[in-house]
Amino acid sequence: MLDILSKKHIIAKEGFNRWLIAPAALGIHLCIGSVYAWSLFNPALIKRLGVVTSAADDWTLKSVVWIFTVAIVFLGLSAAVGGKWLEKVGPRMVGTVSAICWGGGFIVGGIGILTGKLWLLYLGYGVIGGCGLGLGYVSPVGTLIRWFPDRRGMATGIAIMGFGGGAMIAKFMIEPFIKLYYKAPEYLGTVDAVELVTKGGRRLVEIAGEFQEVVVVGTKDLAGMYAPGPEGVYLVGTGTVGVAQAFFTLGIIYFVIMMCAAFGYRVPPEGWKPKGWEPPTEDKQKSMITRHHVHIDEALKTRQFYQLWVILCFNVTAGIGVLGVAKTMMSEIFGSTLPDIVDAAFASTYVLMISLFNMIGRIVWASSSDYLGRRNTYWIFFTLGIVLYCSIPYTAQQVSVNPSVVWLVYFYAATMLIFTMYGGGFATIPAYLADIFGTKYVGGIHGRLLTAWASAGVFGPLAITSLREISVNKAINDLVEKIDPAAFYEKFGASIDQLEQLISAKTVTINKLMEIAPMGTVDPTPGLYNTTMYLMAVVLFVALIMNATMRPVDSKHHMKE
Amino acid sequence: MSISFNNSTDVFIFIIFCSVYVCSILWIYGDAATRDMGIRGAILPLVFVIAAALALTKGLLMALIVWPIGYVAWFILRPKSSHVITE
Numbered sequence: 020m021l022d023i024l025s026k027k028h029i030i031a032k033e034g035f036n037r038w039l040i041a042p043a044a045l046g047i048h049l050c051i052g053s054v055y056a057w058s059l060f061n062p063a064l065i066k067r068l069g070v071v072t073s074a075a076d077d078w079t080l081k082s083v084v085w086i087f088t089v090a091i092v093f094l095g096l097s098a099a100v101g102g103k104w105l106e107k108v109g110p111r112m113v114g115t116v117s118a119i120c121w122g123g124g125f126i127v128g129g130i131g132i133l134t135g136k137l138w139l140l141y142l143g144y145g146v147i148g149g150c151g152l153g154l155g156y157v158s159p160v161g162t163l164i165r166w167f168p169d170r171r172g173m174a175t176g177i178a179i180m181g182f183g184g185g186a187m188i189a190k191f192m193i194e195p196f197i198k199l200y201y202k203a204p205e206y207l208g209t210v211d212a213v214e215l216v217t218k219g220g221r222r223l224v225e226i227a228g229e230f231q232e233v234v235v236v237g238t239k240d241l242a243g244m245y246a247p248g249p250e251g252v253y254l255v256g257t258g259t260v261g262v263a264q265a266f267f268t269l270g271i272i273y274f275v276i277m278m279c280a281a282f283g284y285r286v287p288p289e290g291w292k293p294k295g296w297e298p299p300t301e302d303k304q305k306s307m308i309t310r311h312h313v314h315i316d317e318a319l320k321t322r323q324f325y326q327l328w329v330i331l332c333f334n335v336t337a338g339i340g341v342l343g344v345a346k347t348m349m350s351e352i353f354g355s356t357l358p359d360i361v362d363a364a365f366a367s368t369y370v371l372m373i374s375l376f377n378m379i380g381r382i383v384w385a386s387s388s389d390y391l392g393r394r395n396t397y398w399i400f401f402t403l404g405i406v407l408y409c410s411i412p413y414t415a416q417q418v419s420v421n422p423s424v425v426w427l428v429y430f431y432a433a434t435m436l437i438f439t440m441y442g443g444g445f446a447t448i449p450a451y452l453a454d455i456f457g458t459k460y461v462g463g464i465h466g467r468l469l470t471a472w473a474s475a476g477v478f479g480p481l482a483i484t485s486l487r488e489i490s491v492n493k494a495i496n497d498l499v500e501k502i503d504p505a506a507f508y509e510k511f512g513a514s515i516d517q518l519e520q521l522i523s524a525k526t527v528t529i530n531k532l533m534e535i536a537p538m539g540t541v542d543p544t545p546g547l548y549n550t551t552m553y554l555m556a557v558v559l560f561v562a563l564i565m566n567a568t569m570r571p572v573d574s575k576h577h578m579k580e
Numbered sequence: 581m582s583i584s585f586n587n588s589t590d591v592f593i594f595i596i597f598c599s600v601y602v603c604s605i606l607w608i609y610g611d612a613a614t615r616d617m618g619i620r621g622a623i624l625p626l627v628f629v630i631a632a633a634l635a636l637t638k639g640l641l642m643a644l645i646v647w648p649i650g651y652v653a654w655f656i657l658r659p660k661s662s663h664v665i666t667e
Contacts, residue, residue: 099606319610325603332599471600477600483583550588557592 026109026220027568031285037293043283044159047114050273051121051155052185054094057087060192062243063262065142067132069234070204070258071244075221078137085269086198088144088476093149094156095473101154102466103315110462112156114281119157122274124148129266130359144266153469155277156182158284160449161462165287168458171450172393176385179446183378192272194245198264201245204258208278209251210235228350243380307394307524307569311577312457317463319574323455326565330397330446332471333562337404338441338480340555341411343436344487344548346370352415352545353430356422369431376435377442384443390493393451394569397577400440401563407433408556412549419545445472455572486551494543495522498532506535591613601647605652616657625656 022028031037049179064083068074105113126261131139143408159178167174207213207224216230223230232255241250245261277356292298299308318324349369353361388396418426452468453461495518499507504515513527533542584593589595603649612621635646 070596178644316610316613319606320614328606329599333595472604474598474602478595482585482591482595485591486588489585489587500657554588555591558595559613561596 021112021503024108024112024115024559026083026107026112028287029109029111029285030288031291035285035287036542037287037527039115039283040159040163040166041174041177041283043280044163045181046280046283047158047277048116048178048181049157049188050277051117051152051184051193051272052182053189053269054087054090054152055183056189057090059190060083060262063131063197063265064259065246066243066260067135068255069253069263070255071236071253072202072240074234074255076135082137083140086141088480089141089145090149090152091476093471094152095470097150097153097471098157098466099153100336100466102157102463105154105157105161105466106244106460106463107323109286110162110284111281113154113158115278117151117158118274118277118281119152120147122151122270122276123269125266132263134526138566156469157462157466158281160465161458161460162284162286164449164453164458164461165291165305167293168298168453169293170386170389170412171453172388172396172447173382173386173448175538176382176446178383179385179449180378180442183374183442183551187374190270190488193265196268197261198245200259200261200268202259202261203246204234204252204256205254206249207233207254209249209277213252214314215252222252222413224254227252235548236287236397243290261410263569274552282400293349307571308403309391309457309571309577310452310460311572311574312573313455313464313576314578315460315463315467316455316458317578321456321468321576323569323572324464325465327448327451328342328458328468329565331444332396332475332560333467333558333565334400334441334444335472335475336479336482337408337555337559337562338437338444339475340483340497340551340558341408341434341437342373342441343480343483344551345373346432346469348411348415348548352418353427355426355544356418357427360424360427373434373438373441376438380439380442381446384439385446388450389484393447394566396447397451398444398563398568400444401559401566402564404437404559405441405556407565408552408559411552412546419542450574455569457578459578460480482554483551485549486554490547492522494529494547495527495532497541497543498529501537501540502535503537510535597647598646601643604628604647604651608651611654611658611662614662619661624657628654 047346059082059485064072065077065080067554068077068417101113125145127143129143131137131141131143160175163174163178164171201356204411213224213233215233216225218230219398222233222235224233225231234254234255235252236244236248236250238250264494273326298310300310313321346366346369349361350366382402384396391399411430414426414430418430448468449461449465452464456464463499499515499518510531511521513521513526520528529542529544599667605628606659608628609621609625612624618626631646632643633652634641
């Protein structure tokens with residue numbers, strides 16, 4: 020039965036329309052791309068028991084945010100391991116296993132949510148789902164490049180654009196499903212009308228002689244409720260937040276779509292090429308596009324593989340660097356200097372635009388690379404990127420001195436351009452690999468290269484968090500030096516000697532220090548992101564060197580005919 | 581995890597170190613494949629990954645020490661002959 024999934028059964032017949040592969044590839048990538056919408060589950064996951072607000076035994080945000088990172092790590096690992104398997108069994112088999120893992124991961128994760136077992140959620144969505152992500156991501160790449168040897172960039176750009184767009188579509192599915200299955204817990208009345216008891220930090224109410232846990236919803240909690248309800252006391256365990264059921268539904272939907280897409284895959288017959296197209300000659304003009312093939316294992320012994328690894332990894336790291344701070348910069352810096360323009364609605368549109376430009380960049384840059392050349396495309400990414408990254412701190416500084424809309428427009432345009440290049444970097448890399456290593460094992464080699472993404476996904480956020488902490492601590496220490504110790508003691512009830520403890524308890528913050536700082540002290544907030552931006556520019560410079568020194572693979576690595 | 585950064589240079593070194601480490605493991609993985617090491621070729625890089633993860637929990641310096649030891653160990657343990665895969 021498994022034979023229908025094998026490579027030999029999906030060889031296209033004469034006259035097959037190669038464009039039919041694109042929707043199949045797009046379908047899989049749109050489904051797995053929903054991983055970027057993981058944060059939409061977080062508010063519901065931390066209210067699994069309390070439903071309207073977090074109960075004592077509910078998971079914390081800190082315990083669930085790492086599920087996304089686990090999924091990305093397993094994406095890289097499974098792509099690296101599954102890449103070679105893909106070359107052996109073909110894209111339909113890999114696409115099918117991907118559908119089972121991704122859909123099944125949601126089901127296992129859903130069971131974890133229902134039973135309150137966090138490890139099961141990690142195993143389901145993070146590990147099993149992560150494997151589905153990796154296998155799904157690489158499944159169409161090699162096939163598309165073989166079908167479109169004349170437009171490699173555009174072909175892979177279409178599929179990988181789907182990964183960028185998956186989160187946007189998921190946004191319109193996740194919240195409605197959660198709301199659909201949401202059931203409000205039993206309302207006991209207002210705080211004044213109910214006799215509350217606190218034991219071991221829990222709020223309890225005596226009902227029929229038994230103490231039962233309750234949650235108290237205040238004014239600030241109302242905005243976070245999935246269905247409008249009154250302020251007051253709700254009985255824990257009597258409602259459902261709907262996230263487990265949403266997981267089950269999404270798992271089934273993704274499984275069905277991905278299976279249909281996997282069965283849409285066809286591979287071209289051996290030696291097939293588009294009508295009227297001839298492989299480029301290896302002259303000096305197009306010396307970066309090889310006619311030879313490098314074996315998947317042999318590729319790991321070439322310096323070009325590691326140059327491309329660094330190119331992808333550092334482009335993603337730099338992208339994560341801006342993704343991690345752009346939204347905060349917009350609200351913290353521009354929100355305070357241009358409050359009439361940058362309000363909550365503006366900030367949420369900005370976040371939507373980030374996804375949109377990330378997606379657009381994938382198809383536009385990848386398609387452009389067919390004409391510009393892959394090395395030139397990355398040359399643009401890195402040179403333009405360095406200029407833009409270095410200019411952002413200047414923009415932030417200028418807007419705090421002179422709150423002009425010009426700086427806002429510049430910041431908006433610069434970050435959007437950076438996001439197109441972030442997406443473009445992902446989408447253009449498979450075509451770059453095909454140019455350097457040939458098309459025979461490109462799917463598998465691409466899988467192994469995705470370890471770069473997994474690495475960037477781990478140390479990128481870690482680096483950004485650390486840089487921010489370093490900058491904040493430095494800014495606080497600088498401010499404290501300017502502040503009168505007596506004023507400090509009066510404000511915080513402790514002396515400057517205890518600054519470290521006061522910072523870790525969040526008692527001392529930049530905003531609070533600015534309240535007692537001498538007149539004329541410059542607010543250091545706009546400069547908090549400078550080191551992140553400059554470091555990302557340095558990281559891009561390393562990638563620039565790797566790209567600039569890219570040369571064709573030595574003939575000793577070529578497969579012998 | 582006891583990794584802490586004092587400045588952006590530390591962060592940069594960390595990024596470079598992680599990159600070099602992952603690339604080294606990939607290189608060993610490929611090298612093992614061209615030396616017909618079979619399952620041992622897949623397990624050894626995994627051992628290095630685990631060693632690195634454990635070393636990282638003890639701090640970046642420990643990881644910096646473990647990495648060259650593992651890398652040198654590979655050059656001692658690997659079979660001497662290799663070949664270009666022709667398939």
